[in-house]
Amino acid sequence: MAAHQEGLSRRAFVQRGSKAAAGMMAGALVAPRLLRAEAADAGARMRFGLVTYQWGRDWNLPTLLRNCERAGALGVELRVEHAHGVEPHLNERQRAEVRLRFENSPVELVGFGTNWAFHYPDPIRLWQEIDGAKEHIVLSHDVGGSGVKVKPNALPAGVPVEKTIEQIGQALNHLGRFAADYGQEIRVEVHGQGTQQLPTMRRIFDVVEEPNVRVNWNCNPQDLDGQGLEYNFNLVRDDLGATVHVREFNVGDYPYPQLIGLLVGMDYDGWILMEARTEPADRVQALIEQRTLFEEMVARAQARAAG
Numbered sequence: 434m435a436a437h438q439e440g441l442s443r444r445a446f447v448q449r450g451s452k453a454a455a456g457m458m459a460g461a462l463v464a465p466r467l468l469r470a471e472a473a474d475a476g477a478r479m480r481f482g483l484v485t486y487q488w489g490r491d492w493n494l495p496t497l498l499r500n501c502e503r504a505g506a507l508g509v510e511l512r513v514e515h516a517h518g519v520e521p522h523l524n525e526r527q528r529a530e531v532r533l534r535f536e537n538s539p540v541e542l543v544g545f546g547t548n549w550a551f552h553y554p555d556p557i558r559l560w561q562e563i564d565g566a567k568e569h570i571v572l573s574h575d576v577g578g579s580g581v582k583v584k585p586n587a588l589p590a591g592v593p594v595e596k597t598i599e600q601i602g603q604a605l606n607h608l609g610r611f612a613a614d615y616g617q618e619i620r621v622e623v624h625g626q627g628t629q630q631l632p633t634m635r636r637i638f639d640v641v642e643e644p645n646v647r648v649n650w651n652c653n654p655q656d657l658d659g660q661g662l663e664y665n666f667n668l669v670r671d672d673l674g675a676t677v678h679v680r681e682f683n684v685g686d687y688p689y690p691q692l693i694g695l696l697v698g699m700d701y702d703g704w705i706l707m708e709a710r711t712e713p714a715d716r717v718q719a720l721i722e723q724r725t726l727f728e729e730m731v732a733r734a735q736a737r738a739a740g
Contacts, residue, residue, distance in 0.1 A: 474735050476697030481724045482508030484546055484678060484708040488716040491516045494534060501540045504720035508704050510582065510676065512546040513569070519545075519576060521568040528575040535577050543676060543704050544580035544620070545569050551604035552585045552628065554592050563604055570612045570619075580618030580675060582649055583608070585637065588627035598633070602640025609643025620649040620674045629653045631665035638672050647674025652687055662688055666695050675703040680710055682726040690730055697734040 483489055483506045489497050494517040501509055511519050519531050535542045549566040553559045569581045585601045588594055608619050623634050634648060648669045656665050677696070682689045696705075705727060713719035 475700040475738050476693075476731055476735060478700075478702035479696065479731060480508055480704050481727050482506050482510070482541075482543055482704050482706045483720060484510045484706045485512045485515050485517065486546070486708045487712075488707070488709045488720060489515065489517070493517055494519065494531065498534060498538045498540050500717050500720075502538065504717050505724050506707065506720050507539055508541045508543045508706070510543045510546045510704075510706050511578075513548065519572070521572050523572070523576075525575075528572070531576040542573075542576060542578045543706065544578040544582065544618070545573050546582045549583045550586040550625070551583070551601045552587050552589060552597055552625070554589050554597075559600070559604065563607060566608055566619075567611055570608070570615055570617050573617055574615035579616070580620050581612070582620040582622050582676065584622040584624040585628035586625035588625075588633070594627075594633075598636050599640055601628075602637050605637070605641050605646045606643050609641070609646040613643070613645050617645070618674050619643075619646040620676050621646065622649040622678070623651040623653060623656075623669075629655050630658065631656065631668045632659070635668040638669065641672075648672045649674055650677045652677075652679050652689075652692070654687070657688070662691055663695060666692070670695075670699055673701065673703070677701075677703060677705050678708045679705055679727075680708060682723060682730070684711060690733070693727075693730040694734040694737065697731060697738055 483501055483504075485492070485497065489500070489509070490512070492500060497509065497517050501507065511517055513520065523531065547566060547569050549562045549569070551559060551562055553562065566581060566583050573579070573581050583605075585597075588597050605619060605621060612619050621634075621637070623629050623631065627633060628637070629651070638646075638648065650666075650669070650673060656662055659665065679689065679692075680687065707720065707723050709716075709719070709723070711719070
């Protein structure tokens with residue numbers, strides 16, 4: 434909803450550092466994940482959902498909502514150009530219909546996963562990317578989402594790294610100011626050649642000034658580089674936004690229990706979104722399995738924190 438409709442002003446975003454303000458900004462995104470959890474349990478407000486990158490790519494919107502409800506994945510980040518068809522070309526009536534579908538479903542629209550990126554040296558291309566992101570910000574507002582995922586995607590050869598970092602950061606500031614008027618969060622995915630290194634993301638966010646521009650943790654192998662996961666996590670933990678992307682918890686060797694422990698330790702209150710890469714025969718059942726693994730890891734992390 435619009436900032437003036439929900440009382441969400443840029444001043445509210447400035448207060449993002451406090452738990453209370455974070456809850457106001459994210460709205461339904463910080464609703465309790467498990468009603469049975471004690472309010473004092475760290476991490477109890479984390480919720481599990483789906484990025485439609487693979488497992489939802491060919492589901493139309495009614496099918497997507499039905500399957501997510503069955504799986505207990507009650508939040509969804511819609512990847513652009515997928516079968517659900519929620520795109521900027523929708524007219525006012527169609528946008529209202531999408532909003533109503535989500536309002537009538539237990540599944541929440543977390544936002545949009547776009548490919549807009551701001552590392553391009555060509556200023557014409559750069560502004561095309563910024564303008565495209567603005568279209569998705571307006572779309573997300575109109576259909577009831579709370580944010581848009583964007584990314585840096587490279588450190589271009591032949592361009593000083595500091596110049597690219599400054600350009601990306603200032604583009605994000607521009608978008609953040611635009612998005613604040615629509616009550617939206619800009620979620621910067623840790624992504625791209627060179628830019629997926631957490632020290633590089635830290636340098637980008639040293640340029641970022643707008644408080645509604647946040648880091649979208651992405652569970653890359655590079656998270657383990659240098660001094661390891663905890664060190665790299667702490668570089669950006671204070672800038673984390675409402676979304677964390679994960680891959681299948683039981684595939685590969687990414688230390689998900691450690692990550693969940695770090696999130697529980699900071700009492701993270703956003704969405705853990707499954708951005709799956711495999712091709713299971715039954716994607717709904719696979720999503721149920723991943724949700725169950727997530728809940729088990731959270732419970733174990735909470736028990737360790739309490740003990």
